Amino acid sequence: MRKTFELEDLDCANCAMKMENAIRGIEGVKAASVSFITQKMTVETEEGADFDAVMKKAVKLCRRIEPDCVIKL
Amino acid sequence: MTRKQKKSLIRILAAAALLAACLILRRFAALPWWAELIAFAVPYLISGYDVLLKAVRNIAHGQIFDENFLMSLATVGAFAVGEYPEAAAVMIFYQIGELFQSIAVGKSRKSIAALMDIKPDHANVIRNGETITVSPEEVAVGELILVKAGERIPLDGVIESGSTVLNTVALTGESAPREAQPGETVLSGSVNAGGVIRIRTTGVYADSTVAKVLELVERSSEKKARSENFITRFAKWYTPAVVAAAVLLAVVPPLLFHGEWSEWIHRALIFLVVSCPCALVVSVPLTFFCGMGGASKRGILIKGSNHMETLAKTGIAVFDKTGTLTKGSFEVSAIHANGMSRAELLDIAALAESYSDHPIARSIVRAHGGHLDPKRAGEVEELSGLGIRAVIDGKTIHAGSEKLMESLGITPFCREGCRCGSGACVHVASDEGYCGHILISDEVKPTSAGAISKLRGMGIKTVMLTGDAAPAANETAAALRIDEARSGLLPAGKVEAVEALLEESGKRKVIFAGDGINDAPVLARADAGLAMGALGSDAAIEAADIVIADDDPVKVPLAVNISKRTLRIVLQNIVFAIAVKLIVLILGALGIANMWIAVFADVGVAVLAILNAIRAMKTPNE
Numbered sequence: 001m002r003k004t005f006e007l008e009d010l011d012c013a014n015c016a017m018k019m020e021n022a023i024r025g026i027e028g029v030k031a032a033s034v035s036f037i038t039q040k041m042t043v044e045t046e047e048g049a050d051f052d053a054v055m056k057k058a059v060k061l062c063r064r065i066e067p068d069c070v071i072k073l
Numbered sequence: 074m075t076r077k078q079k080k081s082l083i084r085i086l087a088a089a090a091l092l093a094a095c096l097i098l099r100r101f102a103a104l105p106w107w108a109e110l111i112a113f114a115v116p117y118l119i120s121g122y123d124v125l126l127k128a129v130r131n132i133a134h135g136q137i138f139d140e141n142f143l144m145s146l147a148t149v150g151a152f153a154v155g156e157y158p159e160a161a162a163v164m165i166f167y168q169i170g171e172l173f174q175s176i177a178v179g180k181s182r183k184s185i186a187a188l189m190d191i192k193p194d195h196a197n198v199i200r201n202g203e204t205i206t207v208s209p210e211e212v213a214v215g216e217l218i219l220v221k222a223g224e225r226i227p228l229d230g231v232i233e234s235g236s237t238v239l240n241t242v243a244l245t246g247e248s249a250p251r252e253a254q255p256g257e258t259v260l261s262g263s264v265n266a267g268g269v270i271r272i273r274t275t276g277v278y279a280d281s282t283v284a285k286v287l288e289l290v291e292r293s294s295e296k297k298a299r300s301e302n303f304i305t306r307f308a309k310w311y312t313p314a315v316v317a318a319a320v321l322l323a324v325v326p327p328l329l330f331h332g333e334w335s336e337w338i339h340r341a342l343i344f345l346v347v348s349c350p351c352a353l354v355v356s357v358p359l360t361f362f363c364g365m366g367g368a369s370k371r372g373i374l375i376k377g378s379n380h381m382e383t384l385a386k387t388g389i390a391v392f393d394k395t396g397t398l399t400k401g402s403f404e405v406s407a408i409h410a411n412g413m414s415r416a417e418l419l420d421i422a423a424l425a426e427s428y429s430d431h432p433i434a435r436s437i438v439r440a441h442g443g444h445l446d447p448k449r450a451g452e453v454e455e456l457s458g459l460g461i462r463a464v465i466d467g468k469t470i471h472a473g474s475e476k477l478m479e480s481l482g483i484t485p486f487c488r489e490g491c492r493c494g495s496g497a498c499v500h501v502a503s504d505e506g507y508c509g510h511i512l513i514s515d516e517v518k519p520t521s522a523g524a525i526s527k528l529r530g531m532g533i534k535t536v537m538l539t540g541d542a543a544p545a546a547n548e549t550a551a552a553l554r555i556d557e558a559r560s561g562l563l564p565a566g567k568v569e570a571v572e573a574l575l576e577e578s579g580k581r582k583v584i585f586a587g588d589g590i591n592d593a594p595v596l597a598r599a600d601a602g603l604a605m606g607a608l609g610s611d612a613a614i615e616a617a618d619i620v621i622a623d624d625d626p627v628k629v630p631l632a633v634n635i636s637k638r639t640l641r642i643v644l645q646n647i648v649f650a651i652a653v654k655l656i657v658l659i660l661g662a663l664g665i666a667n668m669w670i671a672v673f674a675d676v677g678v679a680v681l682a683i684l685n686a687i688r689a690m691k692t693p694n695e
């Protein structure tokens with residue numbers, strides 16, 4: 001499954017990169033991208049992975065990296 | 074400016090005014106150190122409290138090499154070594170840089186968004202005789218939609234009634250409006266610049282051209298270029314390395330060489346300010362994004378920055394012939410009459426062929442152009458696979474292939490220098506014998522020669538692949554001054570030809586441009602595949618790396634050009650940012666650079682790199 005989310009208040013490009021790398025590390029994630037420029041996050045999971053569980057982890061990780069940034073789920 | 078930016082501006086101005094007041098006060102009155110500390114802490118906190126807060130919060134989250142933390146450490150360190158005015162000024166300066174950066178990124182984001190503003194926001198669907206406005210996603214296949222003047226066509230479909238002119242500039246980059254009549258297929262995303270039309274939809278919104286284009290553009294930032302990956306790797310090592318160097322710089326000279334602690338700590342703080350790789354991390358992807366945005370404005374949709382890198386390194390450009398370099402439609406290229414004038418020959422041939430729907434027959438009628446009096450023609454019979462027999466002005470005329478002539482016992486003959494071997498040839502004979510022949514060839518697109526010469530100007534070798542026989546292929550290649558033509562190729566042969574060229578080109582890249590419908594395997598095999606005029610075709614959009622919305626071959630050198638320019642800007646930014654930071658690090662270590670220069674090397678460089686990146690959005694004129 002593949003979904004794109006809009007991000008709010010993503011103010012630093014370096015954080016976007018860190019978020020992207022962190023999400024890629026979550027188990028079950030096939031591909032992920034966080035674009036500072038478009039303020040969007042795309043997450044693609046492997047087949048059979050629980051997408052919602054992955055996103056829960058992703059939100060937690062992102063909050064740790066950039067607490068101001070809100071993922072519009 | 075957004076609200077957040079305005080707030081930040083007010084804080085900066087207030088802090089700057091207070092700092093100035095403090096400096097003046099200090100000049101006229103000697104204050105004890107604690108009073109000075111408090112006085113300068115006020116503008117410092119006004120401008121930088123959020124940075125300090127974030128730093129504390131992020132440490133709690135385990136983010137050590139965070140920009141906020143480094144900035145806080147540097148300024149708090151400056152207070153600690155007694156450089157109060159400097160600490161406050163650096164924080165203010167840093168915030169000014171951040172504000173500029175935010176404005177510049179916001180601006181470029183907005184202008185790119187404007188480029189891609191092709192998403193239709195509503196559809197007027199006619200249900201039970203009533204026109205209702207719904208979102209494009211809610212319209213089903215086969216429904217009738219109404220598009221008024223000035224509206225964007227929300228879904229692909231066929232015009233049922235009404236004729237209009239369409240503006241497809243957002244989709245194809247082609248600025249000349251296109252006429253559209255009932256029965257014609259129209260693509261979503263184009264703007265109705267004429268009258269009201271009713272369209273029968275042929276697909277749902279998710280399958281529409283506009284949705285496909287938007288998805289393609291959105292996904293383009295996922296595939297990263299090598300220079301982007303370089304930045305990622307660089308950023309990973311740069312910050313820890315600089316911070317480690319800062320620690321060494323603060324500790325080693327005072328311990329081992331009896332250096333002054335405050336002096337070396339101060340130098341180390343300069344390192345911390347320069348340690349954020351932001352200028353690179355923002356500007357490189359932004360440059361690619363601007364480049365791809367600019368290209369899409371010209372009807373060139375690039376699926377990822379990695380393809381941009383490939384395009385910039387093109388060594389061999391391979392073209393399919395029919396439909397790519399040529400129009401894929403037939404035109405009369407020469408008339409060789411025997412015993413009559415060329416006009417007479419064309420006249421009787423056109424009369425005979427006027428009853429046929431064959432593209433070659435129609436090209437002869439088109440070449441005639443004038444009025445064809447049907448009364449002059451008597452009985453007409455189509456001879457399957459051979460040609461036509463018709464009675465014209467009382468004479469029996471045969472028009473068709475060489476085989477037809479053979480069956481009549483007539484030997485067609487050519488004048489010297491006749492190139493009837495190239496392209497198709499319609500021979501004409503009457504009761505009285507051989508009348509001559511009309512040569513039909515696929516017309517070369519008017520811009521093909523220009524496209525080839527532009528590529529040559531860039532030092533790119535051009536190759537044409539075609540299934541046509543050698544004479545026709547060589548003629549086209551010569552006319553366009555293409556370096557090499559490979560003829561008589563079946564689709565599998567085209568793949569082999571591209572593989573051979575891949576071998577030949579070595580490190581430089583091989584790009585292939587074709588219509589994308591028959592060439593999907595070749596498109597996929599080449600380093601970068603360009604599908605031309607392929608907006609309507611899913612298979613082509615899928616197989617290609619670059620989709621050219623219209624079918625103008627000039628877009629191929631333009632795509633290469635835009636990519637080269639974008640890569641050049643990327644390189645400029647990388648070299649500029651790294652060079653400035655390295656120089657400031659060296660000057661800082663030697664005690665020459667102060668913290669002001671360090672802040673410039675951090676945010677100032679980022680702002681300049683962003684402004685440079687935005688240049689990539691401008692595309693060269695043809």
